[in-house]
Amino acid sequence: MFARDIGIDLGTANVLIHVKGKGIVLDEPSVVAMDRNTGKVLEVGEEARRMVGRTPGNIEATRPLKDGVIADFDVTEAMLRYFINKINVKGFLSKPRMLICCPTNITKVEQKAIKEAAEKSGGKKVYLEEEPKVAAIGAGMDIFQPSGNMVVDIGGGTTDVAVLSMGDIVTAQSVKMAGDKFDAEILQYVKRKYKLLIGERTAEDIKINVGTVFPGSRKEEIDIRGRDMVSGLPRTITIGSKEIEESLKESISLIVQSAKTVLEKTPPELSADIIDRGVILTGGGAMLHGLDQLLAEELKVPVLLAEEPMNCVAKGTGIMLENIDKLERSIV
Numbered sequence: 001m002f003a004r005d006i007g008i009d010l011g012t013a014n015v016l017i018h019v020k021g022k023g024i025v026l027d028e029p030s031v032v033a034m035d036r037n038t039g040k041v042l043e044v045g046e047e048a049r050r051m052v053g054r055t056p057g058n059i060e061a062t063r064p065l066k067d068g069v070i071a072d073f074d075v076t077e078a079m080l081r082y083f084i085n086k087i088n089v090k091g092f093l094s095k096p097r098m099l100i101c102c103p104t105n106i107t108k109v110e111q112k113a114i115k116e117a118a119e120k121s122g123g124k125k126v127y128l129e130e131e132p133k134v135a136a137i138g139a140g141m142d143i144f145q146p147s148g149n150m151v152v153d154i155g156g157g158t159t160d161v162a163v164l165s166m167g168d169i170v171t172a173q174s175v176k177m178a179g180d181k182f183d184a185e186i187l188q189y190v191k192r193k194y195k196l197l198i199g200e201r202t203a204e205d206i207k208i209n210v211g212t213v214f215p216g217s218r219k220e221e222i223d224i225r226g227r228d229m230v231s232g233l234p235r236t237i238t239i240g241s242k243e244i245e246e247s248l249k250e251s252i253s254l255i256v257q258s259a260k261t262v263l264e265k266t267p268p269e270l271s272a273d274i275i276d277r278g279v280i281l282t283g284g285g286a287m288l289h290g291l292d293q294l295l296a297e298e299l300k301v302p303v304l305l306a307e308e309p310m311n312c313v314a315k316g317t318g319i320m321l322e323n324i325d326k327l328e329r330s331i332v
Contacts, residue, residue: 004089005324007099007317008080009134010114012065013156013179013284015045015079016314017087020321024314025087030156032079033061041075044082053199067176068103068131068158069110073117080121095124097324099317101131103158105174129320131155131313132162133169135282138316139306143167148270149277152259152295153313154285156180159255161262163270171265173258177251179285182207189247190226194237198226207288211244213252214290214297245290252291256298263299278302282312 007018010030017026028045035042036058043051043061051061064075089096098118102111111128118126136143136151143149144167153160156179162172183203190196190203202224212218218241228235259279263271279301281292286309296303306312 005097005099005321006084006087006089007101007314007321008118009101009313009317010065010080011155011284011313012063012068012158014310015083016311017083018314018318018321019087019089020318020324023318024311026083027310027314028083030063030065030079031061032064032075033059034075036060041078041082044079052201066157068155068174069106070113070117073113077117077120080117084122095122097125097127098123099127099129099320099324101134101313101317102128103174104130104132104160104162104169104172127324129317130160130162130169130172131158132160132172133164134316134320135160135306135312136162136164136280136316137319138312138314139280139282139309141280147277148266148273150262150266150274150279150301152255152279152281152286154178154255154281154283154288154291156284159258159283159285161255161259163262163266163274165270170267170270171262173262175254175258177254178283179207179288181251182211182248182285182288185247185251186211186244189243190224190237190239191229193243194239195229196224196226196235196237197229198224202226206239206244210239210241211248212241212289213245213248214293215245217290217293241289248288252294256295259295259299263301275301278304280304280306282306282309284310 005020009016029049031048033043033048033051064072070076115126132151132153135153141149143164149164159178160174163170187203210220210222221240292303
C-alpha cells in the first residue's frame with residue numbers, strides 16, 4: 001500500500017486534514033492535554049478541548065499554536081503525529097507527502113519549525129503554502145486568471161487579507177487579531193462590567209449565540225454563569241448582542257483597517273475587478289454575525305461569506321494536492 005498525499009490546515013484553533021481522494025477526514029481542536037509531572041500526552045483534539053479549564057493541577061490542556069505559528073514545538077509534533085496515526089495514511093514502506101498552510105507574514109524560522117514538526121511526525125516531503133491563497137482556491141475562486149480576487153481569511157489566531165491574481169499574492173497583510181482575540185475581549189468585558197470571571201469556552205458560546213459586530217443587526221440575550229469576583233461564589237447574569245458589539249468594536253476595527261490598507265496598495269486594474277467580484281470571507285472567525293455587512297459598508301464593495309468557511313483552507317489543500325506533482329516540479 002502506498003502512502004496517500006495529505007493537506008493540513010494547521011490552525012490555532014482547529015486542525016483539518018484532507019486526504020487525496022478521500023476529502024476532509026479529520027477536523028479536531030488544536031488542543032493537547034499533558035501530564036505536567038511526566039510530560040506524557042494524555043489526550044489530543046476534542047477530548048483534550050473538553051478538559052480546558054477543568055483539569056487538576058498536574059494535567060494541563062494547552063494549545064501548542066499561537067497566532068498561527070508554533071509556540072511549543074514538541075507538543076505540536078506530538079499532536080500532528082497523533083492525528084496522522086489516527087487517519088492511517090502511512091504506507092507499508094512509504095510516508096505521505098504533506099501540504100501545510102501558514103499565515104502570510106511568518107518568518108523563515110517559523111516556516112522551518114512547521115516543516116520540521118511535520119517531517120518528524122511522519123511526512124516524507126513537506127510543502128508550505130500561504131493560507132489566503134489556499135483559502136481562496138477552497139472557496140471556489142479562480143485565482144489563476146489575470147484578474148483581481150480578494151480574500152479575508154479569519155482564523156483562530158490570525159486574519160490574513162490578500163489580493164490574488166495569476167495564481168499568486170499581489171498584496172497581503174496578516175494581523176494577529178482573530179477568533180481567539182474576540183473571545184478574550186468578551187471575557188475581559190464581562191470581567192470589567194459585571195465583575196464576573198468566565199472561561200474561554202463560555203466566552204466562545206456568547207460570541208456564537210448572541211455576538212454581532214454590525215449595530216442593530218441582532219437582538220438576542222443569553223444567560224451565563226461564572227464566579228463572582230467580589231463574593232467568590234457562582235453567579236448568573238444575562239448579556240445581550242448590543243454589549244458584545246460594543247466589546248468587539250476595537251478588535252474588528254483592526255481587521256477593517258487591514259482590509260482597507262490592502263485595497264489601498266492594490267493596482268487600480270485589480271481594484272476594478274474586486275468591485276465586480278466582491279470580497280470573499282473565509283475561516284471560522286468569518287462566521288461572526290454581521291461581519292460581512294460591516295465590511296461591505298466600510299470597504300464600499302460587495303462582501304460574501306464563502307460556503308463552509310471553516311473548511312475552505314482544507315478544501316483548497318485538496319485541490320492543490322491534485323496538482324502536487326506540478327507543484328513539486330515548480331519547486332525543484
